[in-house]
Amino acid sequence: MKVIVNGRERELAEGATVAGLIEQLRESPDGRGVAVAVDAEVVPRSRWDSTPLTEGQRVELVAAIQGG
Amino acid sequence: MVDVNAEGAAREPATGTLEIAGRRWGSRLILGSGGFESLELLGEAIVAAGSEIVTVALRRVDPGAQGSIMSVLDSHGCFLLPNTAGCYTAHDAVLTARLAREAFETNWVKLEVIGDDRTLYPDAPELLEAAETLVGEGFVVLPYANDDPILNRRLEEVGCAAVMPLGAPIGSGMGIRNPYNLAIVVEQAGVPVICDAGVGTASDAAIAMELGCDGVLMASAIARAQDPAKMASAMRSAVQAGRLAHEAGRMPRRTYARASTPTSGVPEFGNPASDRSS
Numbered sequence: 001m002k003v004i005v006n007g008r009e010r011e012l013a014e015g016a017t018v019a020g021l022i023e024q025l026r027e028s029p030d031g032r033g034v035a036v037a038v039d040a041e042v043v044p045r046s047r048w049d050s051t052p053l054t055e056g057q058r059v060e061l062v063a064a065i066q067g068g
Numbered sequence: 069m070v071d072v073n074a075e076g077a078a079r080e081p082a083t084g085t086l087e088i089a090g091r092r093w094g095s096r097l098i099l100g101s102g103g104f105e106s107l108e109l110l111g112e113a114i115v116a117a118g119s120e121i122v123t124v125a126l127r128r129v130d131p132g133a134q135g136s137i138m139s140v141l142d143s144h145g146c147f148l149l150p151n152t153a154g155c156y157t158a159h160d161a162v163l164t165a166r167l168a169r170e171a172f173e174t175n176w177v178k179l180e181v182i183g184d185d186r187t188l189y190p191d192a193p194e195l196l197e198a199a200e201t202l203v204g205e206g207f208v209v210l211p212y213a214n215d216d217p218i219l220n221r222r223l224e225e226v227g228c229a230a231v232m233p234l235g236a237p238i239g240s241g242m243g244i245r246n247p248y249n250l251a252i253v254v255e256q257a258g259v260p261v262i263c264d265a266g267v268g269t270a271s272d273a274a275i276a277m278e279l280g281c282d283g284v285l286m287a288s289a290i291a292r293a294q295d296p297a298k299m300a301s302a303m304r305s306a307v308q309a310g311r312l313a314h315e316a317g318r319m320p321r322r323t324y325a326r327a328s329t330p331t332s333g334v335p336e337f338g339n340p341a342s343d344r345s346s
Contacts, residue, residue: 006128006129007128025129026129032138032171032172032173033136033137033138033171033172034129034171035126035167035168035170035171036167036170037163037166037167040163042163042166042167042169042170044170045170060128060167061128061129062126062127062128062129062167062171063126063127063128063129063130063171064124064125064126064136064137064138064148064150064171064172065124065125065126065127065137066101066102066103066104066107066110066124066125066137067100067101067102067123067124067125067127067151067153068100068101068102068123068124068125068149068151068153068178068180068287
């Protein structure tokens with residue numbers, strides 16, 4: 001299935017979860033400083049494991065940078 | 069009054085603590101982490117500034133990013149204040165704040181809702197709407213605002229924990245462009261006033277504090293100085309000096325001179341010509 005991750009289409013296995021995607025994208029997913037929104041709804045870290053992604057969803061995965 | 073310790077040396081008097089949302093801070097200098105050329109320079113600036121609160125931003129994950137700002141801020145024991153920089157609507161700012169709450173496990177947010185990218189001035193209606201929504205969701209909202217007394221009052225009324233009027237546009241280094249407005253904001257505020265943006269050098273920070281601001285937030289003035297750590301040290305002194313001057317209460321201004329030495333008891337030396345008779 002295809003989902004849009006940070007504006008780019010990405011092929012994921014059926015049944016992939018938010019946790020699985022984060023693992024793919026980050027070498028050391030300690031979670032702190034990282035947050036996820038799926039279709040403009042924030043997914044709390046406690047639910048990353050249990051939140052499946054579905055075809056066509058828009059995922060925004062953000063992390064801390066210098067700013068402000 | 070200056071305290072004198074057992075050795076008789078003058079000690080700097082305490083300037084009191086900055087209290088925001090029931091939490092006390094020893095430093096009145098909030099550091100923005102943006103603009104530093106390296107994380108090492110940022111770390112040096114944090115130490116030199118003595119800042120406890122440091123802002124961070126959120127952006128799309130960059131798998132190639134070098135180093136972690138989180139580890140630098142954690143190693144210095146900083147309190148992370150996430151911002152909503154880059155948001156142009158209340159909708160985006162609210163969503164970014166929710167993401168930040170998740171990422172940093174804090175309900176504090178420096179709320180920025182920008183009107184355009186040329187001035188980076190806040191969009192007042194969007195800012196107010198976002199502030200009200202986030203306060204309703206339990207956030208401690210610190211809004212970056214225009215130096216408009218009415219807007220700052222409205223932000224306080226919707227429940228912001230502090231107000232953060234600008235001194236000049238972000239990154240401009242132009243100093244406090246409207247000290248009279250800032251003084252009005254301070255005079256009417258029932259929450260802390262943090263001057264956010266515009267400071268270019270130490271005297272600007274001192275002016276903001278002399279006007280009665282409870283703190284100053286800056287990034288570029290330090291990050292873009294030739295020697296960021298040295299400027300951070302200067303800013304620390306300036307914020308303290310400005311606060312002390314505010315608490316001390318400045319002398320009134322007057323147009324004409326007023327002698328500081330008593331005018332009575334001045335010796336009279338007579339006429340120089342008659343003293344030289346021979």
